[in-house]
Amino acid sequence: MTSSLAPSSLTPSSLTFLGLGDMGRALAHSALKADHSITVWNRSSGKDAELVAAGAQSAPTVADAVAAADLIVVCLLDDASFRQNLGPVAEQLRGKVVVNLTTSTPGEARELAKWAQEHGIRFVDGGIMAIPPMIGTDAAFILYSGDREAYDAHAERFAAFGEPVFAGTDPGAAALQDLALLTGMYGMFAGALQSLALVRSAQPEVSSFVPLLQRWIGAMSGALGQMAAQIDADDYKLGGVVSNLAMQAAGAGHFDDVVADQGLTTNLIAPLTELMKRRVADGHGEDDVASVVELLLTRKA
Numbered sequence: 001m002t003s004s005l006a007p008s009s010l011t012p013s014s015l016t017f018l019g020l021g022d023m024g025r026a027l028a029h030s031a032l033k034a035d036h037s038i039t040v041w042n043r044s045s046g047k048d049a050e051l052v053a054a055g056a057q058s059a060p061t062v063a064d065a066v067a068a069a070d071l072i073v074v075c076l077l078d079d080a081s082f083r084q085n086l087g088p089v090a091e092q093l094r095g096k097v098v099v100n101l102t103t104s105t106p107g108e109a110r111e112l113a114k115w116a117q118e119h120g121i122r123f124v125d126g127g128i129m130a131i132p133p134m135i136g137t138d139a140a141f142i143l144y145s146g147d148r149e150a151y152d153a154h155a156e157r158f159a160a161f162g163e164p165v166f167a168g169t170d171p172g173a174a175a176l177q178d179l180a181l182l183t184g185m186y187g188m189f190a191g192a193l194q195s196l197a198l199v200r201s202a203q204p205e206v207s208s209f210v211p212l213l214q215r216w217i218g219a220m221s222g223a224l225g226q227m228a229a230q231i232d233a234d235d236y237k238l239g240g241v242v243s244n245l246a247m248q249a250a251g252a253g254h255f256d257d258v259v260a261d262q263g264l265t266t267n268l269i270a271p272l273t274e275l276m277k278r279r280v281a282d283g284h285g286e287d288d289v290a291s292v293v294e295l296l297l298t299r300k301a
């Protein structure tokens, strides 16, 4: 049963958790499993019940929760909910470490770091590369950025959630790499969905095809190392080109053709093949496919 304690009866904890949604609860449970004493707070009541039964202390207000520990882990819905709840207790947070695991954009994280600095708060932003059931397992890793000293002081505690990875002292670095990793994931999903749609348009099931798709995607992911080296060197022939862009762009028309031949209307990879053709038209047909990154790096005037 939930027992919201009166402020006077709260005892000091190792960590305080603000936000007990699906992710916040998973984080708090993993801290309990690692034998940390924890205080938890959630806007609406009831979500702390299992945690309290497992040994957590429940705070009735944000102010009580932040008073109970020097390390505050925030896992709310978004930037607005962080500001709405942490803003009023900024002065109480002075000298404490706030770790924001709420998903943010790099810009939001940098603004929060500025706000924290103005109030003498040590601020670390984070990006969770896991879904709740993965928290506390070897499969999870969490990106952190911002105050390196504060991160180093608590990295051992963060390890309870998943492997901690420090992304950089720019407070926006974790958010940027989080969104970059998700971009890679959705790009892979986009290609896989297009692939499965093609096969499904020709046969009644796609499950038998999936092992081939996994094998192919796995093999091709091995190319990322050379791609990255070429991008870092601004040299899209580095290491030797075995499948040049002109050849690949010429073959790209087949993707439009197969979609049309199967009577389908959508080609999710068309934006990529358009860029490949543009790069060839600009005279870079002998480059490797990584050459397309030059178009993606074009900045707004």
Ligand code: NDP
Binding pocket: 019, 020, 021, 022, 023, 024, 025, 042, 043, 044, 045, 047, 075, 076, 077, 078, 080, 081, 084, 085, 101, 102, 103, 104, 128, 129, 130, 131, 132
């Ligand atoms: P949920 O929707 O399960 O929980 C949202 C939490 O935010 C709840 O505790 C909710 O409180 C609280 N909240 C929302 N608005 C406010 C507000 N204005 N004031 C106070 N509390 C508020 O989301 P998750 O727990 O899954 O996600 C939390 C964060 O973790 C998000 O930023 C998400 O992007 C990130 N994340 C989630 C992943 C996932 O797979 N779930 C994966 C990686 C990151 P209440 O219970 O009262 O509604």
